[in-house]
Amino acid sequence: MPSRPTETAALDASPSPLIEFRALTKVYGSGEAEVRALDGVDLSISRGEFVAIMGPSGSGKSTAMNIMGCLDVPTSGEYLFQGVPVSRLGRDERTLLRRHMIGFVFQGFNLLARTTAVENVELPLIYRGMNEVDRRRRALQALGQVGLADRANHTSAEMSGGQQQRVAIARAIVTSPMVLLADEPTGNLDTKISREIMGIVTRLNADEGLTVIMVTHEDDIALYARRVIRFVDGRIESDRVQEPTGVL
Numbered sequence: 001m002p003s004r005p006t007e008t009a010a011l012d013a014s015p016s017p018l019i020e021f022r023a024l025t026k027v028y029g030s031g032e033a034e035v036r037a038l039d040g041v042d043l044s045i046s047r048g049e050f051v052a053i054m055g056p057s058g059s060g061k062s063t064a065m066n067i068m069g070c071l072d073v074p075t076s077g078e079y080l081f082q083g084v085p086v087s088r089l090g091r092d093e094r095t096l097l098r099r100h101m102i103g104f105v106f107q108g109f110n111l112l113a114r115t116t117a118v119e120n121v122e123l124p125l126i127y128r129g130m131n132e133v134d135r136r137r138r139a140l141q142a143l144g145q146v147g148l149a150d151r152a153n154h155t156s157a158e159m160s161g162g163q164q165q166r167v168a169i170a171r172a173i174v175t176s177p178m179v180l181l182a183d184e185p186t187g188n189l190d191t192k193i194s195r196e197i198m199g200i201v202t203r204l205n206a207d208e209g210l211t212v213i214m215v216t217h218e219d220d221i222a223l224y225a226r227r228v229i230r231f232v233d234g235r236i237e238s239d240r241v242q243e244p245t246g247v248l
Contacts, residue, residue, distance in 0.1 A: 017044040017080075018179060018211055019068055024077035026063050026234075037063040039234035040077070047178065050205045050212045050244070052222040055231035061215050062183065064231065068213060069181050070098040099127060103172030103180045107187035109164045111156045111171075117143060118152040121171045128175070142170040146200050162193035169200060173210070180204065182214040186221055198224045198246055220246070 021043040028035045038060045045051055055061045066072040067079055070086065079086045081101070086094060111120045118139045125135035143149050146166040156164055165185065172180055182201065186194035202224055204210045214225065222228050224246030230238045 018047040018049075018082055019043070019045040019213075020078075020080040020083075021064075021067075022078040022080070024067070024074045024079060026060075026067065026072070027075040036234050038067075038074070041234070041236060043229070043236065045211070045213065047211050048205070048209050049227060050202070050225045051214070051227045051229060052225035053213065053215045053229050053231065054217065054222055055237075056217075059231040060234040061231045063234075065181055065183060065213065065215050068179075069102055069104060070094040099124065100175065101178045103175065103177035105165070105168050105172050105180065105182040105185045107184035109156075109161075109168045109188075111164055111167055113156050116153050116155055117148060117159070117167045117170075120156075120167055121174050124171060124175050138174050139170070142174040143167070145173065145204075146170045160193075161189055162196060165189065165193075165197050166200065169197070169204075173204065173208075177210070179211040179213060182212065184216060185214065186216070186218065194221065195247055202244070202246070 021041045024038055024041045024043075025036065026038040028037060041060070041064065043064070053061045053064065063072065067074055073087065081097065086097070089097065112123075118136065121139040121142050122135045125138060130138070140149065140152060143152050146169050148163060148166050148170065151159060151163060151167075156167075159167070165188075169185075180201070185201065186197055189197060198221060201212055201214070205212045212225075214221075216222055223242075224244055225242070226244055227239070227241050229236060
């Protein structure tokens with residue numbers, strides 16, 4: 001964990017919200033070339049929520065997710081993770097927060113092509129310095145959670161797109177993160193496989209209490225979430241709670 005004990009201890013002890021933006025702004029460029037990707041956004045997400053973030057291209061939804069995942073920093077305003085201002089953490093501390101608290105799933109899977117499923121899933125645990133026996137056990141357990149225990153020794157070339165995305169999800173949850181950030185997780189998949197992937201994500205949220213924040217442009221995929229936030233021009237246009245009606 002980060003080296004500032006007083007701040008990072010609060011990551012486990014602070015009450016909700018898990019994630020909070022306060023008047024958060026992200027600006028790229030300057031002068032006539034200035035782009036306000038986020039423009040004074042106030043946002044609060046509690047632990048255990050399943051949130052879909054939507055909006056047209058350039059609306060700010062991906063920028064918001066990058067900041068949540070400590071992949072980018074705001075220009076102004078504050079991003080708080082369990083009440084801790086992330087801007088007060090150094091670069092190494094933000095890296096550790098990302099490594100220990102956040103799991104990522106991307107549209108493109110991002111698996112190592114010539115590496116087996118279990119070895120791909122082990123990668124975050126290698127970065128943690130976990131010993132070989134424990135990380136293999138944890139990786140196999142994570143693959144079991146996504147229904148791929150029997151594919152542990154198969155490489156990416158030997159798996160379908162849906163199976164590769166399952167491996168990516170296993171890799172994201174193997175560290176037991178507090179939040180799963182999913183960026184267009186079904187963007188490269190057909191309808192049947194998309195439903196399978198969303199079934200896994202929904203169960204992780206419902207059964208494991210994993211907070212899920214998912215960027216998607218697909219209305220039918222957003223139906224799996226309990227809350228939908230829509231961005232337009234760097235601001236939140238709407239924020240509504242819904243009854244999930246995604247087909248499992």
